[in-house]
Amino acid sequence: xxxxxxxxxxxxxxxxxxxxxxDLASKMDNVISLGVGEPDFVTPWNVIEASYHxxxxxxxxxxxxxxxxxxxxxxxxxxxxxFHVTYHPETQVLVTVGASQAIDLALRAVLDPLDEVIVxxxxxxxxxxxxxxxxxKAVTVQAKPENEFKILPSEVEAAITEKTxxxxxxxxxxxxxxVLNKEELTAIAEVVKKHDLLVISDEIYAELAYxxxxxxxxxxxxxxxxxxxxxxxxxxxAMTGWRLGYVTGxxxxxxxxxxxxxxxxxxxxxxxxxxxxxxxxxxxxSVLEMKVSYRQxxxxxxxxxxxxxxxxxxxxxxxxxxxxxKETGMNSEEFAERLLEEQRVAVVPGHVFGESGxxxxxxxxxxxxxxxxxxxxxxxxxxxxxxx
Amino acid sequence: MEExxxxxxxxxxxxxxxxxxxxxxxIELTTEQVEEMIAKLEKENKIMGYSTLVNWSNVYxxxxxxxxxxxxxxPMRSVGFDNIxxxxxxxxxxxxxxxxxxxxxxxxxxxxxxxxxxxxxVSEKLSTLDTVISTTTHFVLKKYKHDGIIFSDDDDKDKxxxxxx
Numbered sequence: 001x002x003x004x005x006x007x008x009x010x011x012x013x014x015x016x017x018x019x020x021x022x023d024l025a026s027k028m029d030n031v032i033s034l035g036v037g038e039p040d041f042v043t044p045w046n047v048i049e050a051s052y053h054x055x056x057x058x059x060x061x062x063x064x065x066x067x068x069x070x071x072x073x074x075x076x077x078x079x080x081x082x083f084h085v086t087y088h089p090e091t092q093v094l095v096t097v098g099a100s101q102a103i104d105l106a107l108r109a110v111l112d113p114l115d116e117v118i119v120x121x122x123x124x125x126x127x128x129x130x131x132x133x134x135x136x137k138a139v140t141v142q143a144k145p146e147n148e149f150k151i152l153p154s155e156v157e158a159a160i161t162e163k164t165x166x167x168x169x170x171x172x173x174x175x176x177x178x179v180l181n182k183e184e185l186t187a188i189a190e191v192v193k194k195h196d197l198l199v200i201s202d203e204i205y206a207e208l209a210y211x212x213x214x215x216x217x218x219x220x221x222x223x224x225x226x227x228x229x230x231x232x233x234x235x236x237x238a239m240t241g242w243r244l245g246y247v248t249g250x251x252x253x254x255x256x257x258x259x260x261x262x263x264x265x266x267x268x269x270x271x272x273x274x275x276x277x278x279x280x281x282x283x284x285x286s287v288l289e290m291k292v293s294y295r296q297x298x299x300x301x302x303x304x305x306x307x308x309x310x311x312x313x314x315x316x317x318x319x320x321x322x323x324x325x326k327e328t329g330m331n332s333e334e335f336a337e338r339l340l341e342e343q344r345v346a347v348v349p350g351h352v353f354g355e356s357g358x359x360x361x362x363x364x365x366x367x368x369x370x371x372x373x374x375x376x377x378x379x380x381x382x383x384x385x386x387x388x
Numbered sequence: 389m390e391e392x393x394x395x396x397x398x399x400x401x402x403x404x405x406x407x408x409x410x411x412x413x414x415i416e417l418t419t420e421q422v423e424e425m426i427a428k429l430e431k432e433n434k435i436m437g438y439s440t441l442v443n444w445s446n447v448y449x450x451x452x453x454x455x456x457x458x459x460x461x462x463p464m465r466s467v468g469f470d471n472i473x474x475x476x477x478x479x480x481x482x483x484x485x486x487x488x489x490x491x492x493x494x495x496x497x498x499x500x501x502x503x504x505x506x507x508x509x510v511s512e513k514l515s516t517l518d519t520v521i522s523t524t525t526h527f528v529l530k531k532y533k534h535d536g537i538i539f540s541d542d543d544d545k546d547k548x549x550x551x552x553x
């Protein structure tokens with residue numbers, strides 16, 4: 001009845017495959033979840049304290065639409081120090097409600113009806129729906145397991161049409177943990193430049209690269225003017241619930257995004273912005289400590305998975321491993337459902353992140369060593385049962 | 389190797405029961421290398437022992453009190469504070485002794501069954517030592533955090549939703 005009021009665009013939108021797993025897992029007891037896409041650390045105390053303090057001082061009003069200037073200045077310094085990209089804090093930085101809002105704003109700011117956006121899968125579940133909601137058309141391309149889920153420039157190029165306006169990439173990647181290095185990004189940038197495209201680069205995991213420092217595609221030669229760099233505080237600073245992200249890019253695009261932001265959001269939460277200021281000023285030690293701990297757990301999990309026959313490459317970043325489950329003869333949904341029922345371990349089936357994710361599962365290692373150890377034992381039992 | 393040693397020490401400091409095999413995987417060494425490293429660190433007195441952090445206040449049958457005692461002493465020629473410190477730390481009821489900067493010299497942590505036990509120790513054993521000038525005893529009322537571990541039952545509860553993108 002009242003569903004007839006819902007727009008056809010939203011009606012055709014499929015609910016995320018992750019939701020189903022959440023419902024299943026949360027009804028069971030004694031579940032170890034490797035399905036959580038956020039840090040297991042609580043936000044560093046100095047950040048929480050700074051936010052408290054701002055509230056006590058009465059900073060409870062709106063900030064400028066683009067965010068506190070002080071914060072934009074710190075973001076600009078931070079990006080310059082760590083990723084060698086230069087943005088003017090007053091015109092090229094926008095503070096958003098999580099990186100998710102930044103992606104939404106970017107797409108809404110640049111898309112005309114039926115413009116195509118290339119989405120590299122496997123990827124975060126919301127890119128394609130966000131493209132569609134912005135009136136564009138998502139064209140997916142598949143990064144292949146045999147290439148450690150690194151997308152090849154030729155694969156990108158094959159999907160380009162006259163309607164293609166932008167490409168969304170994410171490195172370090174959720175769900176594969178794959179990191180594209182400078183050479184690989186440069187090769188993709190060549191294609192982007194040749195076809196005059198824009199890149200929306202989701203760099204939310206950029207701090208969490210374990211083997212070598214992550215490169216921003218914006219730092220590749222001649223890319224700064226065609227890259228929208230999306231990042232935030234959620235993963236590196238363990239601040240997911242604060243909902244604070246930021247986006248930087250060419251002045252005109254950031255101004256266009258700010259226009260949408262001022263009408264639809266006004267500004268990001270003030271108390272969260274004050275916390276973020278402290279995170280950038282005094283949070284680096286905490287980030288490094290968390291990083292060491294993630295790396296140790298990554299090594300442990302990758303070793304355990306390969307040892308039990310679920311082969312996976314060593315992911316360079318984020319906190320996910322994306323092993324193949326083909327040995328078991330199951331598809332990823334079957335595998336994840338049975339694993340949950342029989343061994344009470346929750347993982348996310350790879351197909352929810354895109355076609356080429358089929359035959360894989362996403363395991364997050366952002367959980368305690370004790371839980372990881374136990375989950376690997378349960379997983380091993382499960383795999384042994386279904387392989388000879 | 390120095391770097392791996394520090395990584396190993398930090399892991400063991402946090403969890404003394406972590407198995408060598410697990411540590412090996414975490415820090416990318418072989419199990420044998422980890423065991424050799426531990427043996428070496430023990431020999432070099434870098435690892436002094438392995439203990440368990442007990443929250444005694446959750447063990448209802450157990451009675452015990454802890455006091456922190458500030459001790460002022462007269463340092464002795466040529467040995468400074470070391471002599472008096474060693475006379476204090478040899479008492480089994482003394483759990484920790486630190487030489488401090490500031491208003492007093494030694495900070496002494498003492499455990500006993502009852503407050504009476506501790507008072508008796510202070511008045512009969514500690515304050516009667518030759519070079520001790522004065523003592524101030526503070527009884528611990530509640531332990532909130534010890535050696536980096538928060539003594540609260542729900543502090544380490546996972547507050548995240550079970551599955552998220």
